Amino acid sequence: METLVKRDYYDVLGIDRNADDSAIKQAYRRLAIKCHPDRNPGDRQAVERMKELNEAYAVLSDPQKRHRYDAYGHSGLQGYTADDIFGAVDFGSIFREFGLRNIFSDFGFGFGSGRSIFDNFFGNSATRVKELESRKGADLECELEIELEEAFSGTEKKINLPRTEVCPSCRGTGAARGGISTCKDCGGTGQIVREQRSGYSVFRQITTCRRCRGQGRMITTPCHKCQGKGSIEIERDITVQIPKGADTGHMIKVEGEGEAGSGRGEAGDLYIKLCVKEHPIFERRKSDIYVKKEITVTQALLGGKVYGIPGLEGDIAIQIPEGTEDGTIIKVLGQGMPKFEDERGDEHVIIKVALPKNLSQEEKALLYQFGRMRMLNLDPLYLCQPCPGFPELPSPNKANSSDKKKEKQK
Template identity: 40%
Template sequence: MEKNDYYEVLGISKNASQEEIKRAFKQLARKHHPDIAGKDNEEKFKKINEAFQVLSDPQKRAQYDRFGHTAFRPEDFADFRGFNFADLFRDSGLGDIFDAFSGFSRRSGRSRARRGADLRYDMEITLEDAFSGTTKKIDVPVFVACETCGGTGAKPGFLKECPECNGTGEIKRVQRSVFGQMVNIATCGNCGGYGKVIEKACDSCRGNGRVKKIKKVEIKIPKGVDNNQYLRIAGQGESGYNGGAPGDLYVTIHIKPHKIFERRGSDLLSESTINLAQAIFGDEIEVTTMSTKAKIKVPAGTQSHTVFRLGGQGMPDLHIHRRGDQLVKVVVKIPEKLSKRQKELLKEFVKEGGEEVKRDKGLIDMVKDFI
């Protein structure tokens, strides 16, 4: 099923600023949130929330602008039920009132769980790798969950229940308002909403819950990948904190210059040299392609720097199942030294073309001009 364009979902232009994106989302959320508009709006609000999660994140937005919906998986998006409706009214000063009602209360127990950071890795590959696709293994320095403490940061046996909130991660406070006496639920400041406190820090990670290691990651490089494009390897970034999801690894591709081919999108440009006789009388020449050898018919009277096209002999396209073309530029090579007989013949050749051999201009230069 084809997805709607994220910009269209939020009703904004592709040049919209972050402030415009947030404003559009808030307006649509007030109108379509299921807690206000009913359960019939769940699917619509899910699309609105998904569009906002991508476009409000500069890195994800850049991915979407370049690769479209194929850059993401369904599990990359948080369920809309995790969305805090009270945030929509925070700017108007009504947030605390909405927090007081059970439907919108801010229950953030266990909130210490945080997603791990994304990582970037620069990989250099050959043009042949980009043409055929390949798999490479890389070593990535990354923070992973500490095996000694299981990521808690506490020495085994020294992770205790928080005495302030009794392990709930929340503190309840009675608050008077225009609606009467209400109970406001807030995150416990002693444990940060985790419900547990560390009595002694883990010796291995010094209370951090994570340690740095070198992790081997297998990278599958698709056919047709281009220079400076990046590959997203989900879940291969740094480990999250306190059970949080791991980040992603972004591998930026750098393609080494090739001794034969110059890449132009999905097309390849190469150069072949022909001699004077081939340019004048025509010939069939053999050229190297990325996958094989090919023949090109050079017609009589071919000028230097003429470009011939070999259809389907370029790079594979990353998005569609086709290959670009190879553009072959022929360069006519003029001999630097000529025998007496060759000079006489060329003089006759030049005269037949309506030119005169001038003393202040060499014969070779005149032939070059003629070609």
């Protein structure tokens, strides 16, 4: 039911007349999320409250409209169309991060193109019926899993999407040819208007026609193909272009691939939420990638070139310094995921020093001698005794003399 009494926009949002733009947006956002139809399914009062909040925010968030409203009240906006009021307001961005639908386009909370907001207030029957007959279809959302390599290079993917489309037989009317008649109760307006006079005042009460449910017409013979629904369920393959560098949570909008609109209304849009699968080798962190590479103890101590490190475009090589410790991260610039145009993130190589196992007696002796040399270098006064159980390595002089003896014997 619509009445002639319009609340003050500041009271609607619960703010002071001196509130700044930030306070206006915060108040609207708090109340709108609370009254959003997605969080109040089937609650008609929440829908009406949502419309009231939309109108108040659209006016007060625009400096020019707010100035006229502050000066002249509601009469200062007389003659403004819905496009004038709502055209510059991006309602969708306010709710997208909460996973809620666009209250303005998806639920028809505007007043229709070219209409004065006072037409909606006092009731323009012809326009109202036209809006009810033609309404945009609902948006669809689906998830699509892709590989890291596909996100790196960009690719085309096909998805099979079940959805509704306009019935080709009745073209969305829901009726067979000649099977529509004008509603007798409302005369085709879709509304029942009652007026009450009190002195010099006239109060007008407008309600939706119960017989035709606001359509202004009745289906006498339903369409045989869609059973009077005006739409049919189908499955359709849709090709989607995955951009380079796409990450989990990235949304792709495909216009006109949502649910069919009612009557002559356009179809909704399809929103595809990407999910990049975990990779068995690479770990992704935004535009950078991380990979582990095992090296030997000798490589860690001596440093040098390390080959065979996995990269997004094939194996790469890096230079490591002497004394590289386990867990050291070496950055390779420009070898990560695409960022902006020709820019790329970096690849981070995590060094893992592999310790040898099942050492031979000779290897153990070498390591023992190495440890002894290190201790002597650190402390020249340190007297090191050979460890029993480990074979001693022959000195270079002894090794040369033994080789000469063998040569003489030959």
